[in-house]
Amino acid sequence: MWGLPDNAAAHGAEIDFVMLLFHILMLILFIGWGIFFLVALVRFKKTSHPKADYHGIRSHFSSAVEIAVAIIEIILLAAFSIPFWAKQVNAFPNRKDALEVRVIAEQFAWNIHYPGPDGIFGKTDIQLIDKQSNPLGIDQSDPHAKDDFVTINQLHLPIGRPVIIYLSSKDVMHCFSLPIMRVKQDIIPGMSIPVWFVPTKIGNSEIGCAQLCGLGHYRMKGFLTIHTQEEYDKWLAEQSSQSESSGEDSFWN
Amino acid sequence: MSSEHSQGHDEHHQLSWWRTYVFATDHKMIGLQYGITALFFLLFGFCLMMLMRWQLAYPGQPLPVIGKWLGSANMPDGVMLPEFYNQLGAMHGTIMVFMGIVPLAVGAFGNYIVPLQIGAADMAFPRINMVSYWAFFVGGVVMLTSFFIPGGAASSGWTSYTPLADIATTGQTFWIIGMVCLITSSLLGAVNFITTIIQLRTKGMTFMRLPFFVWAQFVTAFLLLLAFPPLEAAAILQLMDRIAHTSFFLPSGLVVSGQPLEISGGGSVLLWQHLFWFLAHPEVYVLILPAMGVIAEILANNTRRPLSGYKSLVYSVLFIGFMSFIVWAHHMYLTGMGTTISAFFQATTMIISIPSVIILTVFFLSLWGGSIRFTIPMLFALAFLPMFGIGGLTGLPLGLNITDIPLHDTYYVIAHFHYIVAPGTIFALFAGIYFWFPKITGRRMNDVLGHIHFWPSLICMNLIFMPMFIQGLAGVSRRLYDGGAEYAHAQGTLHLNVLISWSAWILAIFQLPFIFNLIWSLFKGPKSNDNPWESTTLEWATPTPPPHGNFVKIPEVFRGPYEYSLPGAKTDFAPQCQQIVT
Missing domain, CATH: 1.10.287 (Helix Hairpins)
Known part of the structure; x- marks a missing residue:
C-alpha cells in the first residue's frame, strides 16, 4: 500500500x-x-x-x-x-502462549538464542565468551543450557503464534528493525528490552539495524523466516539435535 | 546611559586595524565575522554532504578526480570507505547545526540586527561578544582539524550516542573539545542577548513594540542559555569516559569484538541520550525561531501591511520556548519507553505543534489584503512558508509513537527536519542576507542573479528532500553507507538516490550566482540609500553602513514595528522613530 x-x-x-x-x-x-x-x-x-x-x-x-x-x-x-x-x-502476551527468543546484537551480527524444547534459556557469562565457539558465553554446566542453540543472523518463527523477543547488546547500541512486522526497537547495552508480535504471513524477509553502530552498520543484516507450525517444528528439531550431538562447536549455523 | 557614553566617546577615536577587524568589539563587525565564518562552514558542510551523495547514488564506485585528492585513508582509488562515510555524516550534522546555522542565525543576524532594531549603540557586553566569536572560531578550527588526525573526524553521528562514541577513534575527543568551545560561545552570546534586549531598548521601545525578530532572538537566547549547559556537562562526562576511563555512560558487561571491555561499568547509556536531547530539542527551535523572525520582518515590509496578529506571534514564540524544554524524549520513543512517559511526551509534542501552526497561520493571513512586492528577499520568505509547512506537518506522524515505529531512523526523518532547516531556515537566512545587505554594505544586490539563485534552489531542494519521504515510508534506514543497497525492502526506492544526488550537485551550482552576487555587489552593486525597502524598523534609521555607535541621534520610538499603510498617512510606511506621520 x-x-x-x-x-x-x-x-x-x-x-x-x-x-x-x-x-x-x-x-x-x-x-x-x-x-x-x-x-x-x-x-x-x-x-x-x-x-x-x-x-x-x-x-x-x-x-x-x-x-x-x-x-x-x-x-x-x-x-x-x-x-x-x-x-x-x-503489555505482553502470556509467556506460556508465546514463543520466547533472545536476540543479542553485536557489531555487526545478530545472535539468536533459542531456549530449545525446555523453553528455558541456559545461563550465560561473559567470561565464557569465545568469538568462534561460544559467542554468547552460554554456560554448558547449566542443565537448561543443554538443549539451547544459537543461530547467527537467522531468525525462524512459526506463523500465528505470539513471539516475545528479548533484545540485548554485547557492545554498542543497535536497533532491531523488522519492516514487514512493523517492529522497531532500540537495543540498549546493559538492558534487556522485550518486543512482541504475531506473524501472519509465511515467507522470508530481513532484519535490519536502524541505529548507527559502527563501520559495518550498513551490512548488519539478518534474515527472518516465517514457517508453518509443522515446518517450524521440523526446523527446531534439526537445530536441537545438531546442538546436542556435536556439543559446543555447532553454534555456527 | 552606557550607550550615550560609548557613542560620544568612540566616534572620535580611531581603533587600530586589529581592534576593528580581528578582535573587534563592535557588534556589527562581530556579526559580520560570524556571518562570513558561518557561511564558510555552511558551504563546507554542504560539500561533505555532496561527497556522501556520490556514495549513495553510486555505491562503491570510484569518484572521478576529486576522490583521489581525499587520501587513501578515506577514499583509496577514489572509492569511499565506510569509515569516511560515517565521518562525513557525523560532521555534516555537527557543522550544519552548530557551526553553520546557529552562528549565522544568532551570531550574525542577531548580533548585527538586534542592537540596531532596539535602538542601542552596541551589545551590552562588547568584550564578551568578542570572546563569544573567538570561542566559536576555536571550536570550528578544532572540528576541522579532526579530519586530519589519525582515524579521522568523529564518526558516531552528530548525536554521538554512547557507547559507540565512547569507544570511537580520537576524532570523537576533538568533537567533544570542539563542542565545549561552541557551547561556551553560545552561552556567552545568550547572556549578552538577554541583557541587551532587556536593558538597552531605547526610549519608547516597549516589549510589545519590539520587532518580532528581536522577540525570536530573545526566546532563542533563553533556549541556548538553559539547554546548552546540560550538553556541555554531558560532553565533559563523555570526555572523562574516553580519557580517564570513567563509566558514566558505560554499563557493566560490555564485550567488544569478543573481548570484555576493561571498564568499571555501572553507567547508563540512556543518560547520554536524555542529556543530549534535553539540549538538542530546544536546539531545533534555536534553528527555526530566528528564521521566523527574519520572515516576519520581510513579510510585513513586502506586503506593506501590519502582520495579522503580532500578539499571537509573540505569545506563540514564548509558549514554544517553554514547551520546547519538555518534548525532548520524543526522540527516544523506541528506547523501551513505557506508556505513561511516552503519553506525556506525545501530548507535549502535539501541544507544541499548535503555536507553530498559529505562527504559520499568522504569516499566511498577513498576505491577505497586502500589496505584495515580489522582491528577492520576499521570494525566499514566501518559499519558506510552504516549505516550513511540509517540514512541520511531517513532524506529526513522527511525534506520535504509533507511527514513529516504522518511520523512526528512516529517511522520512531526514526529509522532515531538512524541510524545516534547509528550504526553511536556510531560505529565511538567504532572505535576510538579501534584505539587510543594502544596510550592511550600502549597496544593493543584483536582482537577476537573485532570481537565478532562487528558482533553481527551490526546485532542487524539493527534488532532494521529497523523494526521501518515499524512501522513508518504504522503510529505508538513514546512516547506511550504501544507502540501503544491502536490503531487499529498499530496492524499490534506490533509484531515487541518483535523482537526489544530482539535484544536490545542481543545487550547489546554483549557489554560485549567490556567492558571486555577494562579492560583486559588495564592490560594484548600485549604491543604496538609508532605507531602500521603505521599512519601519529602527535599523533603517541609521546612516548606511551604520557607523560605530550606530545612530547619529539616539532614536525614540513612538509606535509598533509594522505600521505599514497606516490610514491617514501620506507614505505607506510609518517608521517607529518618526513622531508625526505626515
Whole structure:
C-alpha cells in the first residue's frame, strides 16, 4: 500500500491505518493552505492591489482551523497512539502462549538464542565468551543450557503464534528493525528490552539495524523466516539435535 | 546611559586595524565575522554532504578526480570507505547545526540586527561578544582539524550516542573539545542577548513594540542559555569516559569484538541520550525561531501591511520556548519507553505543534489584503512558508509513537527536519542576507542573479528532500553507507538516490550566482540609500553602513514595528522613530 513495506504482523494494519489518517490530514491542510497562499499572491500582488489594507481579514475561520487541528491531534493521540502503545508495546502476551527468543546484537551480527524444547534459556557469562565457539558465553554446566542453540543472523518463527523477543547488546547500541512486522526497537547495552508480535504471513524477509553502530552498520543484516507450525517444528528439531550431538562447536549455523 | 557614553566617546577615536577587524568589539563587525565564518562552514558542510551523495547514488564506485585528492585513508582509488562515510555524516550534522546555522542565525543576524532594531549603540557586553566569536572560531578550527588526525573526524553521528562514541577513534575527543568551545560561545552570546534586549531598548521601545525578530532572538537566547549547559556537562562526562576511563555512560558487561571491555561499568547509556536531547530539542527551535523572525520582518515590509496578529506571534514564540524544554524524549520513543512517559511526551509534542501552526497561520493571513512586492528577499520568505509547512506537518506522524515505529531512523526523518532547516531556515537566512545587505554594505544586490539563485534552489531542494519521504515510508534506514543497497525492502526506492544526488550537485551550482552576487555587489552593486525597502524598523534609521555607535541621534520610538499603510498617512510606511506621520 502506497509504498509501505508489506505488512505481515497482526498489529501492522493499525499502524498503517493511522499512517494513512495522518497523511490525509497533512494533505488536506497543505492543499488548503496552498490554495489560500496562491490566491493571496495573485489577488494581492502589487500590480493588482496597489494599496494595502491596514486591517486584514477579520475572520475567525483560521482560529477554527487551528482548533480543528488540535482536536484531530487529540483524537489521534487518545484514540490510537496511547491505547496502541499500552496494548502492543507495554503489555505482553502470556509467556506460556508465546514463543520466547533472545536476540543479542553485536557489531555487526545478530545472535539468536533459542531456549530449545525446555523453553528455558541456559545461563550465560561473559567470561565464557569465545568469538568462534561460544559467542554468547552460554554456560554448558547449566542443565537448561543443554538443549539451547544459537543461530547467527537467522531468525525462524512459526506463523500465528505470539513471539516475545528479548533484545540485548554485547557492545554498542543497535536497533532491531523488522519492516514487514512493523517492529522497531532500540537495543540498549546493559538492558534487556522485550518486543512482541504475531506473524501472519509465511515467507522470508530481513532484519535490519536502524541505529548507527559502527563501520559495518550498513551490512548488519539478518534474515527472518516465517514457517508453518509443522515446518517450524521440523526446523527446531534439526537445530536441537545438531546442538546436542556435536556439543559446543555447532553454534555456527 | 552606557550607550550615550560609548557613542560620544568612540566616534572620535580611531581603533587600530586589529581592534576593528580581528578582535573587534563592535557588534556589527562581530556579526559580520560570524556571518562570513558561518557561511564558510555552511558551504563546507554542504560539500561533505555532496561527497556522501556520490556514495549513495553510486555505491562503491570510484569518484572521478576529486576522490583521489581525499587520501587513501578515506577514499583509496577514489572509492569511499565506510569509515569516511560515517565521518562525513557525523560532521555534516555537527557543522550544519552548530557551526553553520546557529552562528549565522544568532551570531550574525542577531548580533548585527538586534542592537540596531532596539535602538542601542552596541551589545551590552562588547568584550564578551568578542570572546563569544573567538570561542566559536576555536571550536570550528578544532572540528576541522579532526579530519586530519589519525582515524579521522568523529564518526558516531552528530548525536554521538554512547557507547559507540565512547569507544570511537580520537576524532570523537576533538568533537567533544570542539563542542565545549561552541557551547561556551553560545552561552556567552545568550547572556549578552538577554541583557541587551532587556536593558538597552531605547526610549519608547516597549516589549510589545519590539520587532518580532528581536522577540525570536530573545526566546532563542533563553533556549541556548538553559539547554546548552546540560550538553556541555554531558560532553565533559563523555570526555572523562574516553580519557580517564570513567563509566558514566558505560554499563557493566560490555564485550567488544569478543573481548570484555576493561571498564568499571555501572553507567547508563540512556543518560547520554536524555542529556543530549534535553539540549538538542530546544536546539531545533534555536534553528527555526530566528528564521521566523527574519520572515516576519520581510513579510510585513513586502506586503506593506501590519502582520495579522503580532500578539499571537509573540505569545506563540514564548509558549514554544517553554514547551520546547519538555518534548525532548520524543526522540527516544523506541528506547523501551513505557506508556505513561511516552503519553506525556506525545501530548507535549502535539501541544507544541499548535503555536507553530498559529505562527504559520499568522504569516499566511498577513498576505491577505497586502500589496505584495515580489522582491528577492520576499521570494525566499514566501518559499519558506510552504516549505516550513511540509517540514512541520511531517513532524506529526513522527511525534506520535504509533507511527514513529516504522518511520523512526528512516529517511522520512531526514526529509522532515531538512524541510524545516534547509528550504526553511536556510531560505529565511538567504532572505535576510538579501534584505539587510543594502544596510550592511550600502549597496544593493543584483536582482537577476537573485532570481537565478532562487528558482533553481527551490526546485532542487524539493527534488532532494521529497523523494526521501518515499524512501522513508518504504522503510529505508538513514546512516547506511550504501544507502540501503544491502536490503531487499529498499530496492524499490534506490533509484531515487541518483535523482537526489544530482539535484544536490545542481543545487550547489546554483549557489554560485549567490556567492558571486555577494562579492560583486559588495564592490560594484548600485549604491543604496538609508532605507531602500521603505521599512519601519529602527535599523533603517541609521546612516548606511551604520557607523560605530550606530545612530547619529539616539532614536525614540513612538509606535509598533509594522505600521505599514497606516490610514491617514501620506507614505505607506510609518517608521517607529518618526513622531508625526505626515
